[in-house]
Amino acid sequence: MNKTYSPVYLSGFLFILLFLVNCVNRSDKSKDVNRDAAVAEHGWSLLFDGETMENWEITQYGPQGPVQVSGGNIVLGMGEGCTGVTWKDEFPRMDYEVQLEAKKISGNDFFCGITFPVGDSYCSFIVGGWGGPVVGLSSIDGMDASENETRALKKFEHDIWYKIHLRVSNDSIKAWIDGEKFVDFNTRGRKISTRPEVDLSKPFGICSWNTTAALRNIQLKQSDSAD
Numbered sequence: 001m002n003k004t005y006s007p008v009y010l011s012g013f014l015f016i017l018l019f020l021v022n023c024v025n026r027s028d029k030s031k032d033v034n035r036d037a038a039v040a041e042h043g044w045s046l047l048f049d050g051e052t053m054e055n056w057e058i059t060q061y062g063p064q065g066p067v068q069v070s071g072g073n074i075v076l077g078m079g080e081g082c083t084g085v086t087w088k089d090e091f092p093r094m095d096y097e098v099q100l101e102a103k104k105i106s107g108n109d110f111f112c113g114i115t116f117p118v119g120d121s122y123c124s125f126i127v128g129g130w131g132g133p134v135v136g137l138s139s140i141d142g143m144d145a146s147e148n149e150t151r152a153l154k155k156f157e158h159d160i161w162y163k164i165h166l167r168v169s170n171d172s173i174k175a176w177i178d179g180e181k182f183v184d185f186n187t188r189g190r191k192i193s194t195r196p197e198v199d200l201s202k203p204f205g206i207c208s209w210n211t212t213a214a215l216r217n218i219q220l221k222q223s224d225s226a227d
Contacts, residue, residue, distance in 0.1 A: 038072065044099070044219040047087065048074060055089040059200050059207060073214040076207065078107050082197055084207025085215075091204045092222050093117040099165040100206070100218040104158050107211030108132045111156070115201035118168055121192040122202050125166055125175050125183070128156045129209065135182050137173060139193045152182045161216075 038050035048056070050072040058067045065077030067085060076083045094117070104111035110129035115122060124138045126145045135152045136145030145151055154177065156162065165176040175183035194202070201207055206215055 038217060040219055044221045046218070047220055048216070048218040050216065053085070055087060056085045057088050059084045059086045059205055061197075061200055061207075065212070073216045074218075075105075076211075076213045076215070078208075078210060078212040080210070082113075082201075082207045082209055084113070084198075084201060084205050086201055086205035087203070091117065092220075093203075094119050095169055095223055097165065097167045097221045097223075098204075098219070099163065099221075101161045101163050101216050102127065102206075103161045103214050104128060104156055105212040105214060106158065107208070107213075109209040109211045110134075111208045111211045111213035112162075112164060112215070113198060113201075113207045113209065114164070114166060115194055115198045115205045115207075116166065116168060117203050118173065118187065118192050119170075122194045123173065123192045124194050124198050124201075125164075125173075127162070127164060127177065128154075128211075132156060135177065137175075137183060137185060138195050138198075140185070141191045142193070144195055150183050150185050154182070 038046055038048065040046045051069065053069060059082070061082045061084070063080035064083040065079030067077065067083060068075050074085060098114065098116065102112035108131060110126050112127040113124050115124045126138055127135055130146045133153045133155060134146050135154055136148065136150035138144040140148040140150065163178050167174040171186060171188050173183060173185045173187060174181065198205070198207060
């Protein structure tokens with residue numbers, strides 16, 4: 001026996017179906033927001049909330065590429081030289097740690113160059129420089145990361161996020177990439193400086209070189225002794 005349904009019954013069924021579909025969509029969107037939201041780890045402070053450039057400014061190197069916030073990331077567009085952002089609020093000069101995630105989108109030079117204070121001096125941690133594989137500190141005793149003893153080599157893929165961790169204390173600079181230690185440098189008796197190209201990144205800034213890059217989860221931790 002065939003059943004027939006009244007128009008009122010069918011419209012009610014369709015209303016309930018649409019309501020359930022909307023609930024599922026809202027739930028999925030909520031999951032996306034929660035997954036992408038920037039959240040500081042215990043003991044750390046966020047320097048970038050994933051939404052605004054508060055306390056950051058675009059570094060005016062001159063021939064830099066465009067900089068924008070997109071998808072919870074700071075995107076550094078490819079320029080002719082450095083493209084980056086500089087922190088404009090207070091920043092510690094010693095006994096602190098910085099961690100962030102960075103990825104190379106296009107180009108083949110460094111996608112993350114962190115310029116940071118070391119007491120009264122400044123230094124840069126370069127990730128993926130000199131054609132793509134060089135990691136190290138610039139500069140030590142006037143020698144950049146491609147020349148001094150902190151030089152290391154690592155292959156960096158495009159569109160892969162790398163977790164970068166930097167620690168500065170009274171007598172050392174240490175740095176890790178994805179948990180692997182690449183720098184363990186004793187600063188006592190050594191001259192610490194930056195290359196002229198990144199001087200505008202002081203006191204703390206992050207840039208790329210002829211490379212489109214993205215940054216996220218930028219965090220800071222201070223302590224009495226970072227070692």
